[in-house]
Amino acid sequence: MSPILEMRGITKTFPGVKALQDVTMTVARGEVHAICGENGAGKSTLMKVLSGVYPHGSYDGEIVFEDQPCQFRTIRDSEERGIVIIHQELALSPYLSIAENIFLGNERSKRGVISWTETNKQAADLLARVGLDEHPDTKIIDLGVGKQQLVEIAKALSKRVKLLILDEPTAALNDEDSAHLLDLIRHLREQGITSIIISHKLNEIAAIADTTTIIRDGRSIETLDMHGAEPVSEDRIIRGMVGRDLAHRFPAHTPSIGAEILRAENWTVHHPIDRSRTVVDGAALVVRAGEIVGLAGLMGAGRTELAMSIFGHSYGSNISGQLFLHGKPVTIRSVDVAIAHGIAYATEDRKHYGLNLIEDIKRNTSAAQLSRISRFGVVDAAKEITLADQYRREMKTKAESVDVPAGKLSGGNQQKVVLSKWLFAEPDVLILDEPTRGIDVGAKYEIYEIINRLADAGKAVLVISSELPELLGVCDRIYAMSQGRITGEIARAEATQEGLMRYMTMEKKA
Structure with a gap:
């Protein structure tokens, strides 16, 4: 396939930091090209250079698109050539409709007057292309993150996109939405649309990418043919990303487990708006000093709701059950009281609620x-x-x-x-909700080492994660949840992904 894009010798400097240094990358027409690298390697910076977020003149090097040298000074310049970027933080207006968002700044009008009939008709056609069964009048705030991601792609298609850039498109999606998005990218490839995808999820890269460029410390290290004679393993990609073999993804750890610190009994939580809906149903768990306990479950199982309700009733107030700290019953009805009692909760959404x-x-x-x-x-x-x-x-x-x-x-x-x-x-108790979400493998290893040090310091650590290998690699014991109930408790030595999944999909008895 002929190249649709060449980036040659791209160097970008910020005050005191050289973010990109002589990066070179070629993308073939009609392929899915992945970019991998640790956090801070320069992946997003490179795509911002390509899309005009960082204008020509603010970097050194050359961009050639469809055999023509390009000097993009704004995002509009790159979009006019058919290059559209979808950032990790979605740029949709929550209180406007799907149709209004798709054509915002690109309105369907005649003599300066917007034609809502044409706007909604074209929006419906685009929604059908991306497989989103929603009315164009639906407001963005009423959609989940997975559907919002599809609206962003529909918006890109409205601009006659030739090269679609997706920055961590599945970072906030559940497995079902992620699979749907990857299928859509494959479908777009069949239509001749080229995609560049930045992702930390190496299993998704292996499933979707035709080629993968690895960036390390601001430099392009290599480009791998994912369909070559030898299959490209995740370990092979990791070696390129971190510059060394990670023989073990998880640091070795020998626990020293002490006395019980946290115990919940018959813990029941109702939805803060729909009080007839039970999101945590009679849960019971124990976490001891020096112990790392995992909490596994599919999306909607009630893991986060359990954690937030323990952390000072920060998920509604319709909560019942008993909570014990160091063997003594406690009543904790606010976050400041939870902190005063030695409970900490690191949210899964660090950008909005953690920092x-x-x-x-x-x-x-x-x-x-x-x-x-x-x-x-x-x-x-x-x-x-x-x-x-x-x-x-x-x-x-x-x-x-x-x-x-x-x-x-x-x-x-x-x-x-x-x-x-x-x-x-x-704190005495530290609840970590998706502690490595959106983090590269090298940084994950460092987070795991920190978690081990916390346990060694006598903390009781509860880890919530959607990645079963992570729970198996880090935790001493694992609870599984399904439909608001704790359905199983498994010691690390006996736990398998298959066994956990059986508990995680267990149906609630009538």
């Missing part, structure tokens, strides 16, 4: 326990810097100083700041 992205590392680190660095209501700035910098070094957070805004960090380093915040609060 203040416009604040710096030190403010995020101290946010959950300002009393440690305050006197008479006044924050000791010097102490805040000292303690935040201590956690930055202990966590190996890649940042020049604690004055760097959290929003400027890679996903793995943002997660380290979230963990620093909760360690700063000195």
